[in-house]
Amino acid sequence: MMADTPWARRRARAPSRLGAAALVLGFAAIGLAGTVANLAMLLPGGGWWAAIVRPDAGLPDQLLAAYSFAPRLVVSLLAGAALGLAGAILQQVLRNPIASPTTLGIESGANLALSAALIWMPGLLGFGREWVTLTGGLLTIAVVFLLSRRSGFAPLVVILAGMVAGLYCASLAALLALFESHYLAGLFLWGAGSLSLQGWEEPLFLAPRLGLAGLAAILLLRPLALLGMEDAQTRSLGLSVGMVRLAALLVAVALTAFVVASVGCIGFIGLAAPALARIAGARRIGPWMLASAATGAALLWATDQMVQVAAVISAQMIPTGAVTALFGAPLLLWIIPRLRLPPAAAGSLSVQLGQSVGRPGRRLLLLGGLLLLALTLSSLIGPTATGWSLALPGDPSSAWALRLPRALAALAGGTLLAVAGCVLQRLTRNPMASPEVMGVSAGAAGGLTVAIFLIAETSRLEQMLAASLGAFLALIVLLLAARVSKANPERIILAGIAIGALLDALVSVLMASGDPRAILLFNWMTGSTYGVDASTAGASLLAALVLLALLPLVRRWLGMLPLGEDTARALGVPLGAGRLLLLMIAAVATALATLLVGPLSFVGLVAPHAARLLGLRRPLSELYGAALIGAFILVTADFLGRTIAFPWQMPAGLVASMIGAPAFLWLLSRKQDLA
Template sequence: MTATRTILPLAAAAACLLWLLAARQLPLPGWPLDPEGMSLGQIRMGFGLMPRGVIALLAGAALGLSGAILQVVLRNPVADPTTLGISSGAQLALVMATIFAPDLLAGGRWPIAMTGGLAAAGLVLTIGARRAFAPVTMVIAGMLVGLTASAVATAVTLAQGQYLLSLVIWNGGSLVQQDWSGVRNLSAVLALGGAAAGALARPLRVLSLGAEGAAGLGLNVALVRLAVAVLAVAVAASVSAELGLIAFVGLAAPALTRSMGARGIGPLLLWSPLVGALVLSICDGLVLAVEGSGGEMFPTGALTGLVGGPLLIWLLPRLRGSTPPGTETAEGTAPRLSCPGRLLAVVGLGLITAAALLLWIGRVPGGWAVLDPGSMAAFLPMRLPRLVAAAASGAALALAGAMLQRLTANPLASPEVLGVSGGASLGFAAVTFAVAAPSGLMLTSGTMAGGALALALLLAFTARRDMPAERVLLAGIAVSAFASAVLSATMAVGDARSWAILTWLSGATSTVSLAGALSLAALAVAIWLGGLATSRWLSVLPLGPSVSGGLGVNLRLARLVLIIMAGTATGAATVITGPLSFVGLMAPHLSRRVGLVRPADHLTGSALIGAGLMLVADFGARMAGFPYELPLGLFATLIGAPWLIWLMTRRPG
């Protein structure tokens, strides 16, 4: 603990210095605080900056405590309220209550946030219990649940424009305060949480021996895990209710505490809240210093989001080896069609028929109508590009998902968690904020550059370490989480650029040109042909690295080529239609479950099914809110989320 005693005072001094730097121009108010006799500067200091500084310490301590508790009980060094989906669940519950049931907020935001956080945690822990709480399994499940909740919250927020500014700013994790009520609330939560954690320290020490050993000593393992999970969720949800989504502090604090020499459960629970308080205080001090010079609000969640992704990737090699949920064997034996060509022909014909019907039918002010030839000719230049783009993007995402699922032997693999979509989103946002009036070419270039950079970083990280396939997937999830946190905070600026980014993130094909749609279709065909050329790899890789290597497969080359193809397909679809969700997860499963098991048949069926799913999503986005167009990403998410939940809660074997 020598390093801890040295570093903590230095960090505390840095936090105080940054806070004083931001507040140096404001006079210190007298006590007691009475706004009647205070100047405007004193009011801002006494009821704004001072409670903000205190609440940064309290919130950081609460998140550090929550993360430490979760890491101890799950024996998982990358568990925290963000990676397990708790914060995103609380965020979604508060967004839905704000928009659809504002009367529920009369009793305060804490019960709603607690409900959402418990629901998300309950789902993740249910999955984990069925897979022996394997670390990789828990994090993959938690991050996917979190991404699902965040996607739904973003889409619903965009669909309710009158709530856009307040919800986006809140979701960014701003520590702006107007009085001392938040300090009082979090002080009570931290005091009660710390006392409860102290009471649970001894059972946690027994549980650290392992579930079987703890049960042999008479410990009720299930009850202890439940009590600890409820405590961690309650503490983290309280912070979300008070301040919004502040990511990864609960991951950083215990990791930094261990790196500074803390060993054992007691020191970890004691020092993690202190380190978390300093981490968030330093981040907020930097935000205040920038705000003082630029005068523009920028939420503290931006900097905490920047910490999380790189830290999670750094911690990946420390994870114990484990099998991800739902390997090919655990999912059971799928039926194998003797003549798959007939089914593929039927699916292809059905896709063409559906596309033709969607061209002819639509809604008018008087109801549904079938277009006459004259109207069809007028609407064809507008409808044809978006239909082609929707089908091509669905096919590209489905091909990417099929390749990734076979590469990792993991049915939870999908292009949305590879990190390419997240990187492309950051590229789009960077161009939007850097250029006053960016052209379509500039946005396209920035989007592709962001996706390529994310893929390059992922490949560089995994290639040097020869990581197992499931770790590659988890590294991609870390990149996606990093991008999601940064985008959420960036959009909290709340101006027209935030609206442009949020609109694009939700997914829309209305602005696609025919040339762009045809280009995406050509790329999807090229990826399909490339997948057919690698059929032998795709048939052998699900058997595991030892078997694949024994059969002469160059594992490093195979992984590199397949990830590049999957990343290219995902990046191209993202450029045209935004980072759509879950088509790359569902289509390969549906293809396999109907009997298309061989690699060539699986790829072809996945592409056709993915194209059909995206046509359905595009049609729903256009027609459900007529005459206004709703977010395409909302419909893709509503199709994919139930499938994802069903898939993850299945018992293996």
């Protein structure tokens, strides 16, 4: 056996270093080859440099080269370098190798601020759109830090708060896009990261701002290096830790905000570039930050050149940011096992088990009564064209026949998501596990998306099978990531982010194609129960009831698996068969719920924690309590969605995320163990 010496560890890391270096060089080579190919297609006669520097106004190809291709190339290098540098600064400041503008929600916050300003305060854009995006990014990261300060900024808590805050901002942006589509249709595609340019305005906008931010980063190099030490040691050297962190965070957020203001959201660059640079061998702060910026530039340059080549071949322009996510997600899955992460903070965010507090039966009855009341009110009361009215069963002129199926579908969807969340949290011993956060809902939506675009007409059964297959594949990827990383929670979160980003990228690509089915897909993804008929509602309710009836059969496994593999095996739990069956339950439940309410709610994350906060900690009582809470949230969300902006319909999934995300963030700030 090889001794565990520094030399042996360096030798073990050598293949990863070579692989990371080869990847960076490969991206640079792809960028160079793509640049040559694009110029050759644009100017087959040669004379590229002269055409760019001194274009002939009478030759359209030269004008395109000088005022579209060249500035786009410069912007891809500038934006990629800025995001790579921003990610490196965030990781150094927080001592967290999975911090980035994407995982901390900075990009989503900046994009939301720009969307809101465009609708309600367009005059602010006259002062400079970069100030709007900078404000949005700063507010988002301020919320993340406020929520995670009680944990001492533990990496797991910071990333969880950032991810939920980012998803919340993305949900709000989607809601604005639904209600103000005439304003935000173009902004939606641009926000996916479009580098299409018609002049040198964007390079001239970015270059001086990024130059100033880069200069500030250089001035902060020595203080940032000292931040790698313990705070007590740093203070003994006379460094103001708080001021340095604040200054560095301002630089990182500014770099991100400038890029978002110029070209929209481009994910993964800020996470992948510093990770690749570190894996490739850059250790000292100066070379690492420089390598991160160079790697980010190479990644975005290569991706954008490939997008342009594909656009010429297919005669269709796709947002570069969406393609970055398509390539970045598999790249991130490769990087995850090779990241050197600090000890897991799962101890401060544990799924606490044990005896239920008080009398669980009474609490379940109370939750059931609240759910029945919400279902009754949602079906009976609501606004109509003539004002608020009472819809009575059996009255053909009332809206009872329209409201009840929607309420029942929301009830079934909430039940299924909550049960799936409970199963995943107990199966993985991971308190942030849920269909939404871990990408299982995204996998279900991805499977359905592929089916819709590959099959001319899909039946309900085909949609369910496609969604179930997508959810199951997502779970398999997550379990493989968990096995490689020995169930490290941070790595599992990253794998979930990667899977979720694949769906977002796929939808952005499809929407950019102009296919009318993409708009229908976007409306469905927001979680609308509009159009649910009685047969669909009845089938979904039956599926939820069957699932609830099967739960007693697996309660022993759910009680034993969180105790660890060795303990569960000693108690006679068949680990292989048990995990497979629980995975299938979670996948099917997620798939059915996704068909009903879309992938954008937080019910699967919030409901299990709420049940445990009520003292329901035994497997069966927790499952049933979470199911009742999840159903109550979505029934209430459906009712609010129908009434708040009547006659406009707000999707239940989005409204649930408006309720669930703040509730979860509040719980995170109040009780770090989420017990």
